[in-house]
Amino acid sequence: MAILRTFIMAVEKTNLFIAKLMAYISIICVLVISFEVIMRYAFGMPTNWGHELMYSLFGMYYVMVVGVVHFWRAHVRVDVIYASRSRRTQAIMDLFNGVLFYLFVLVYLYTTWKFYWSSQMMSYGNTFLGIEILGEASFTDWGPPLYPVKIMMPLGGVLLLLQGICWTIRDAHMAFTGREFK
Amino acid sequence: MSIEWITICIFGSMVLVMFMGLPVAFSTGVVGIIFTAVFMGPEAVNVVPTRIFGLMTNYLLDAIPLFILMANILERSGIIEDIYNMVYHWLGWLKGGVATATIVACTMMAAMAGVVGATEVTMGMIALPQMLNRNYDKQMSLGAILAGGTLGILIPPSIMLIIYGMVDNSSIGQLYAGAFLPGFLLSGLFIIYITIRCYIEPTMGPPVPKEERLDWKGLFKVLFPIIPGTILIFLVLGTIVVGVAAPTEAAGVGCLGAYIIGLLKGRMNWKSLTQAAIGTIKATGMVMWTIFGANVFIALYIMVGGGEFVNNMLLGSGLGPWTIIWIMMGLVILLGCFVDWVGILMLTIPLFGPIIRKLGFDPIWFGVLMSVNLQMSFLTPPFGMSLFYLKSVAPPECSTVDVWKSALPFLGLQFIGLVLCMIFPEIILWAPKLLFRG
Numbered sequence: 315m316a317i318l319r320t321f322i323m324a325v326e327k328t329n330l331f332i333a334k335l336m337a338y339i340s341i342i343c344v345l346v347i348s349f350e351v352i353m354r355y356a357f358g359m360p361t362n363w364g365h366e367l368m369y370s371l372f373g374m375y376y377v378m379v380v381g382v383v384h385f386w387r388a389h390v391r392v393d394v395i396y397a398s399r400s401r402r403t404q405a406i407m408d409l410f411n412g413v414l415f416y417l418f419v420l421v422y423l424y425t426t427w428k429f430y431w432s433s434q435m436m437s438y439g440n441t442f443l444g445i446e447i448l449g450e451a452s453f454t455d456w457g458p459p460l461y462p463v464k465i466m467m468p469l470g471g472v473l474l475l476l477q478g479i480c481w482t483i484r485d486a487h488m489a490f491t492g493r494e495f496k
Numbered sequence: 497m498s499i500e501w502i503t504i505c506i507f508g509s510m511v512l513v514m515f516m517g518l519p520v521a522f523s524t525g526v527v528g529i530i531f532t533a534v535f536m537g538p539e540a541v542n543v544v545p546t547r548i549f550g551l552m553t554n555y556l557l558d559a560i561p562l563f564i565l566m567a568n569i570l571e572r573s574g575i576i577e578d579i580y581n582m583v584y585h586w587l588g589w590l591k592g593g594v595a596t597a598t599i600v601a602c603t604m605m606a607a608m609a610g611v612v613g614a615t616e617v618t619m620g621m622i623a624l625p626q627m628l629n630r631n632y633d634k635q636m637s638l639g640a641i642l643a644g645g646t647l648g649i650l651i652p653p654s655i656m657l658i659i660y661g662m663v664d665n666s667s668i669g670q671l672y673a674g675a676f677l678p679g680f681l682l683s684g685l686f687i688i689y690i691t692i693r694c695y696i697e698p699t700m701g702p703p704v705p706k707e708e709r710l711d712w713k714g715l716f717k718v719l720f721p722i723i724p725g726t727i728l729i730f731l732v733l734g735t736i737v738v739g740v741a742a743p744t745e746a747a748g749v750g751c752l753g754a755y756i757i758g759l760l761k762g763r764m765n766w767k768s769l770t771q772a773a774i775g776t777i778k779a780t781g782m783v784m785w786t787i788f789g790a791n792v793f794i795a796l797y798i799m800v801g802g803g804e805f806v807n808n809m810l811l812g813s814g815l816g817p818w819t820i821i822w823i824m825m826g827l828v829i830l831l832g833c834f835v836d837w838v839g840i841l842m843l844t845i846p847l848f849g850p851i852i853r854k855l856g857f858d859p860i861w862f863g864v865l866m867s868v869n870l871q872m873s874f875l876t877p878p879f880g881m882s883l884f885y886l887k888s889v890a891p892p893e894c895s896t897v898d899v900w901k902s903a904l905p906f907l908g909l910q911f912i913g914l915v916l917c918m919i920f921p922e923i924i925l926w927a928p929k930l931l932f933r934g
Binding site: 333334336337338340341343344345346347348350351355365368369370372373375376377379380382383384386388389390391392393394395396404407408410411414415417418421422425426428429463464467 | 513514515516517518519520521522523525526529530541542544545546548549552553554555557558561562565741744745748749751752769770773774776777778779780781782784785786834835836838839878879
């Protein structure tokens with residue numbers, strides 16, 4: 315039991331830390347877009363990186379927060395049957411739902427990892443000290459590498475998977491003993 | 497398998513999974529994945545990351561977290577209290593004045609926030625106790641907050657219209673321009689209803705007693721705190737509607753402006769900013785992942801020929817265009833009882849959009865009409881978001897049944913508003929025509 319408790323705490327602390335980190339990222343996004351707008355409309359000197367930097371950062375943000383949102387149980391549910399059940403019945407329902415949940419997460423993890431890896435292995439002719447560096451770059455003027463955004467997709471998937479395991483442990487405890495896991 | 501059976505199969509299993517209580521994002525996603533593998537082979541599932549990547553790096557959608565962040569910052573700088581305080585003193589002398597003030601304050605808040613939760617919860621905490629203390633009718637008080645708070649999703653800057661514009665490829669500036677009048681129309685209907693009820697039955701909503709009313713000096717004093725926020729919102733919405741700035745840019749600069757206003761008021765610091773940003777994660781994560789999941793699902797359905805099927809079924813049925821619109825609206829109202837609005841938009845718009853164009857209706861008109869309609873989904877039990885928000889902060893003497901019942905007359909008014917917008921399309925189209933179509 316102690317090891318499960320440690321595991322749950324570790325996962326949820328990590329997810330909350332990620333939430334804080336992403337909160338800072340969103341604040342950076344605000345500064346980036348404001349800088350871009352001011353440069354464009356006040357000085358007539360638009361940057362070639364403002365928009366792309368912002369939507370890349372927000373892209374990371376969306377996929378990384380999925381775990382902590384699951385921790386908060388903020389992913390919206392259809393409550394018609396679910397909400398009016400007792401906590402124990404909900405736990406049993408969630409154990410059944412778990413099958414589909416894990417199917418979703420595992421398929422997501424597998425496909426996004428492949429998606430990331432193929433991007434990492436593309437050759438765009440970037441060199442560093444004469445050695446070719448692999449990795450897909452964006453086609454825009456600024457041309458930043460795309461794989462740092464893409465690797466966040468499987469990473470976020472791992473966070474979601476771990477958080478899902480935490481809920482399954484809690485639900486299983488609830489379903490079998492009728493008490494909350496503490 | 498014929499398309500009829502496919503439709504029954506995939507929608508049936510989606511409904512089943514959703515009703516078991518698996519979050520909408522995952523249930524639509526997993527049903528989409530399973531049936532993609534079944535109908536197109538396991539290799540086809542590889543399209544999932546490509547779809548999600550397209551959505552997560554969509555520049556337009558970034559307006560969603562930015563508008564939510566702006567609303568959260570404004571909320572933490574106490575703007576809802578200021579607005580409510582101002583309207584309360586200006587309109588309290590009317591019969592039913594506190595309820596009317598609630599609607600007006602909510603309407604003003606709706607023009608600053610693109611979501612419902614913050615307004616609903618804050619008004620539930622400040623306006624509801626005040627109305628109950630003044631012996632306002634319980635149902636009237638609850639209903640006013642429910643209906644008023646829901647306007648947030650219709651009146652720009654509305655998150656709903658951003659998603660609609662993104663899915664349907666229509667201009668968000670035009671959608672925003674079109675949504676103002678219907679929003680004010682609904683707000684007006686609510687106020688007329690409250691006032692008439694309270695003049696017929698004065699015990700339902702007594703006016704604020706004379707000795708508590710402010711003199712002219714006091715009235716202008718309560719006006720000052722809201723001026724900076726009002727100017728900010730005029731700039732943010734003005735630039736979008738006129739078409740100078742993209743919604744994302746306006747929202748981003750709006751966040752900065754809201755933070756500066758908060759700083760000047762002395763109610764904002766680094767800690768409350770991070771809290772606002774963390775609160776934003778909750779709402780954004782939910783909306784974005786429902787978009788991802790529902791997109792995987794509906795993309796599959798359209799790939800197996802669902803779009804044509806729905807198209808042929810509705811257009812080939814020999815029904816008139818207006819009957820088809822009514823069927824669509826009825827379907828959306830029905831779905832609104834069970835599914836949240838993001839899911840409904842993502843699932844229906846890719847199917848309805850092409851039909852609307854074929855029937856010769858204006859897509860901007862239909863977009864705003866959908867938003868007016870989807871407002872009802874916040875109030876229709878058993879799954880109405882506003883009902884949950886308000887119940888969570890209402891005092892214990894207001895039971896769930898009270899909250900549900902209080903929504904009914906306002907649901908009726910929203911339906912009247914919807915019908916008015918259908919009979920007189922000019923309510924929606926007047927402003928976009930004026931601004932964009934010369």
